[in-house]
Amino acid sequence: MQEIKGQLTLRGMLIGCVGCVIITAASAYTALKLGALPWPIVFAAIISLFFLKALSKGKANLNEANVTHTVMSAGAMVAGGLAFTIPAAWMLGLADNVSITDMLVVALAGVVLGLVCCALLHRHFVEEAKLEFPIGEAAAQTLFAGNSGGKTGHKLFGAMGLAGIYTALRDIAGVIPSMLLKDVVLPGDSFGIYNSPMLLSVGFLVETAAVFIWFAGAVFANFGIILGFPVLGLADTATSQGIVSSLGMGLMMGAGLGVVLKDIIPKAASMLQNRGKSSDKASDKNAASGKSSVTAGVFAVAVAAVALVICIVLDLGPVASIIVVLLSFVATAMSAQSVGQTGIDPMEIFGLIVLLAVAAVSDVSQVKLFYVAGIVAVACGLAGDVMNDFHAGFRIGTSPKAQWLGQAVGSILGAFVSVAVMVVLFNAYGADAFGPTHTFVATQASVVATFVSGIPNLPAFLVGLALGIVLYFFKFPSMMLGLGVYLPFYMSFSAFLGALVKVVYDAICKRKNKNLTDEEKAQIEMNQQESGLVVASGILGGESIVGVIAALLVVMLGVSG
Numbered sequence: 001m002q003e004i005k006g007q008l009t010l011r012g013m014l015i016g017c018v019g020c021v022i023i024t025a026a027s028a029y030t031a032l033k034l035g036a037l038p039w040p041i042v043f044a045a046i047i048s049l050f051f052l053k054a055l056s057k058g059k060a061n062l063n064e065a066n067v068t069h070t071v072m073s074a075g076a077m078v079a080g081g082l083a084f085t086i087p088a089a090w091m092l093g094l095a096d097n098v099s100i101t102d103m104l105v106v107a108l109a110g111v112v113l114g115l116v117c118c119a120l121l122h123r124h125f126v127e128e129a130k131l132e133f134p135i136g137e138a139a140a141q142t143l144f145a146g147n148s149g150g151k152t153g154h155k156l157f158g159a160m161g162l163a164g165i166y167t168a169l170r171d172i173a174g175v176i177p178s179m180l181l182k183d184v185v186l187p188g189d190s191f192g193i194y195n196s197p198m199l200l201s202v203g204f205l206v207e208t209a210a211v212f213i214w215f216a217g218a219v220f221a222n223f224g225i226i227l228g229f230p231v232l233g234l235a236d237t238a239t240s241q242g243i244v245s246s247l248g249m250g251l252m253m254g255a256g257l258g259v260v261l262k263d264i265i266p267k268a269a270s271m272l273q274n275r276g277k278s279s280d281k282a283s284d285k286n287a288a289s290g291k292s293s294v295t296a297g298v299f300a301v302a303v304a305a306v307a308l309v310i311c312i313v314l315d316l317g318p319v320a321s322i323i324v325v326l327l328s329f330v331a332t333a334m335s336a337q338s339v340g341q342t343g344i345d346p347m348e349i350f351g352l353i354v355l356l357a358v359a360a361v362s363d364v365s366q367v368k369l370f371y372v373a374g375i376v377a378v379a380c381g382l383a384g385d386v387m388n389d390f391h392a393g394f395r396i397g398t399s400p401k402a403q404w405l406g407q408a409v410g411s412i413l414g415a416f417v418s419v420a421v422m423v424v425l426f427n428a429y430g431a432d433a434f435g436p437t438h439t440f441v442a443t444q445a446s447v448v449a450t451f452v453s454g455i456p457n458l459p460a461f462l463v464g465l466a467l468g469i470v471l472y473f474f475k476f477p478s479m480m481l482g483l484g485v486y487l488p489f490y491m492s493f494s495a496f497l498g499a500l501v502k503v504v505y506d507a508i509c510k511r512k513n514k515n516l517t518d519e520e521k522a523q524i525e526m527n528q529q530e531s532g533l534v535v536a537s538g539i540l541g542g543e544s545i546v547g548v549i550a551a552l553l554v555v556m557l558g559v560s561g
Helices: 008-036 043-056 061-084 087-091 100-128 136-145 150-171 199-204 208-226 227-233 237-286 293-311 318-342 346-361 366-396 398-431 443-453 460-475 480-488 489-512 518-557
Strands: none
Touching: 008 061, 008 398, 008 518, 043 061, 043 150, 043 366, 043 518, 061 100, 061 136, 061 346, 061 366, 061 398, 087 366, 087 443, 087 480, 100 237, 100 293, 100 318, 100 366, 100 398, 136 366, 150 199, 150 443, 150 518, 199 318, 199 489, 199 518, 208 227, 208 237, 208 480, 208 489, 227 237, 237 346, 237 443, 237 480, 293 318, 293 460, 318 346, 318 366, 346 366, 366 443, 443 480, 460 480, 489 518
């Protein structure tokens, strides 16, 4: 326990757990509302360091802050794994077959499998393969930079408060419209600007070039196909809409398969070989104490328990349960590789792959197939988060054991919070509120639902699938292109406006710094980028949190969604 002393602390755990509840709730709402989920790791790192310094009068160390932010961000991707899969059942009219208990079992099963897989794969991906892990690196650099102090907290909570008030006026008081330019009518399409500070923040936070590609996909799909094809006599409006949704799904699915074909399979042999070598070294080192055998035994029992629980409670059957457990290890390795190299974690794609494998060899009902996808997506989402945290810890010198324990606490707490938020939103707004053109777009879940129920235009999907793979091999962000093609135009337009704000902000900062020395410019630019990140994160968090509160009010007041 000596190696985790001063890193895994009581105050850090308390701060981390409070932050975990807030970030997980906000992440569940964001994933359903926007069909996307920005990594909260850097945001959590800033908050952890701020509060630890405030409580310790500036004496908190970076390792304690790193473990605290690990606890804080752990539940976000658990929420993402559920939000990207389970609503698919609601969209297909199977809501009555999905119980709270089932959702909780799905979340906890994914958490256990994700934690075990990460413990086994951590050494290879973080210490031996030395992948980039851009998000984890950003978290480490944020902790290094923030260690000198600043007004981070005031900016964060100020932005969060303003966004929360604005959202309350829009969603609770109803004095601010949710859509701007909604009177502009286009045949078969939905134009306008979604009046969402959160979506503007997403456009600001995501890489600007990627958002521009996202918007280009939206322009092509909505004006080139939905509006253009009927004018040119190539297809009617309904067929054009089916082409767009199928093409968008294909592009996103192709991007996920591109990760597997380009980044996973070619490296699989060396990964397994290196893993075997590292396991041999670990066994030799711990032979005297027997620690390795004890740990392996605990992990084996945990995995066996998961298989038994999902077999009995979820009624998946022994064959499907074994497939889920075994392929979860493969999927989490794929997820870790993807996050390490690209910063992208297509967790729902990996869940969909396992779903298709289970459907091919066993007679499982539709709703149970969504459970399969949910378990794998949660495990993969957690794997991406854990590996980013491990990379940040490796750069700072944090104990992996302290981080893993913190991740376990945060992810288990996050599982309960995620389920609670999704149940609240469902009860408040009903199953009809979920889908590409509804209140909660739930893009990834819609893709999963469409795969199970039938693709509208198979040729368009196959074209998108092939194009997504090819573009990924050429390092083009086909996932973002597919997102733009698939989402309603008004959402893509709002995110594009957020990216334009980022361009203007960067230009203003650059102009203000032009007369400074290189050293002064580097420090000030770092502070300016951190300020932009903090304010944008606060705005995103403010709307997300108030959105959950609004849903709670709907439930408590008995108002129909």
